[in-house]
Amino acid sequence: MTQEKNAILHIDHLQKRFGKFQALKNVTFDVYPGEVFGFIGPNGAGKSTTIRTLLGILRASGGTATLFGKDVYKDSVSIHKKLAYVPGDVYLWPNLTGGEIIDLFLKLGNTKHSARTDEMIKRFQLDTTKKARTYSKGNRQKVALVAAFSTDADFYIFDEPTSGLDPLNEEIFQKSVLELKEAGKAVLLSSHILSEVEKMCDRIGIIRDGVIVETGSLSDMRHLTRTVIQYQTINPTTELKDFKGVHNVTLETDGLTTFSVDSDQISPVMDYLSSKKIVSLQSTPPTLEDLFMRYYNSDEGR
Structure with missing residues (x-):
C-alpha cells in the first residue's frame, strides 16, 4: 500500500513473548508525518513493551516494525539519530545541574544548546542551575522534555510524558507537541490522560491484552459509542x-x-x-x- 510507504512508523502484526507469557499478540498501526498518534490502554496492556521494541531495547518475537523504512532492532543506532524519546519516569544524574543534563542529552544526540533550548527552558519555567537531586518528579520530566523539544528529530515518542506535571505545564507540553505537528514531525503519544489524547491526537490506537482492538480518528470511532x-x-x-x-x-x-x-x-x-x-x-x-x-x-x- 502507498500509505505504508509514506508512514514514518510501520508496525505489522508485532509480537513479543517473555517465556510462556505473550505480552504482544498482534500490534498493527502506522504513524505518518505531521500526525500525532495516541496510543492508549491500561497498565499491562502492552504499551511500554511496544515502545521498548520500537526503541530497539527489546527484540520482537514475530511481525515487523520499521522506522524510516529501517528495522527497529537491527538499525536502531542509525534510527536513534532521527528520534527523540521521553519516558514517564526520568532518572537523572543527581550531582549534575538541570542545565548540564540538558546539554549532555543534546550532545548525545549530536545537537547543540540553541535558542530553541533557551526558549523551552523559559517556557517550562525550569531552574537549570539546581542539581538534579533537588528536583521533584515534575522538574525531572521538564529536563527530558526540554531536551526532546530542542532536538530536531523526525519522530518523537512520548510515553506518559506529563506524569508529575501540573495543569499549566501539561498545557505547555500540548502546545509544544502541536508545534511539532505543524512542522511536519510524527509523534507517538502514549498517555493515560484521555482528555490530553482527545485534545491532541489525529488518530488513536487502543491496545487491550497485547492486541490493537481499534484504530482511527475519534470521529471515525464515535459510531461505536x-x-x-x-x-x-x-x-x-x-x-x-x-x-x-x-x-x-x-x-x-x-x-x-x-x-x-x-x-x-x-x-x-x-x-x-x-x-x-x-x-x-x-x-x-x-x-x-x-x-x-x-x-x-x-x-x-x-
Whole structure:
C-alpha cells in the first residue's frame, strides 16, 4: 500500500513473548508525518513493551516494525539519530545541574544548546542551575522534555510524558507537541490522560491484552459509542425504551428524562421525541473516555 510507504512508523502484526507469557499478540498501526498518534490502554496492556521494541531495547518475537523504512532492532543506532524519546519516569544524574543534563542529552544526540533550548527552558519555567537531586518528579520530566523539544528529530515518542506535571505545564507540553505537528514531525503519544489524547491526537490506537482492538480518528470511532440525551416533552414518551439502540432510560427528580442512544440510531429517536413536543433537550456527544470504557469495562471487546 502507498500509505505504508509514506508512514514514518510501520508496525505489522508485532509480537513479543517473555517465556510462556505473550505480552504482544498482534500490534498493527502506522504513524505518518505531521500526525500525532495516541496510543492508549491500561497498565499491562502492552504499551511500554511496544515502545521498548520500537526503541530497539527489546527484540520482537514475530511481525515487523520499521522506522524510516529501517528495522527497529537491527538499525536502531542509525534510527536513534532521527528520534527523540521521553519516558514517564526520568532518572537523572543527581550531582549534575538541570542545565548540564540538558546539554549532555543534546550532545548525545549530536545537537547543540540553541535558542530553541533557551526558549523551552523559559517556557517550562525550569531552574537549570539546581542539581538534579533537588528536583521533584515534575522538574525531572521538564529536563527530558526540554531536551526532546530542542532536538530536531523526525519522530518523537512520548510515553506518559506529563506524569508529575501540573495543569499549566501539561498545557505547555500540548502546545509544544502541536508545534511539532505543524512542522511536519510524527509523534507517538502514549498517555493515560484521555482528555490530553482527545485534545491532541489525529488518530488513536487502543491496545487491550497485547492486541490493537481499534484504530482511527475519534470521529471515525464515535459510531461505536453512545450519545447521552436529557429531555423533557409535553406528551409522555412511554415507547422510548422499546426503540432499537436506546439504553438506560431514567426519569430524573427534576422531571427530565435521561437515556443513552447508539449513534447510528439517533435519527429515529429524535423524530419520535419531536412528535411528543420537546420542551428542553440537551445532548452530550460520546468522548474518548466512553470508547475506552467500552473496551475495558465490558465483554463487548470489539
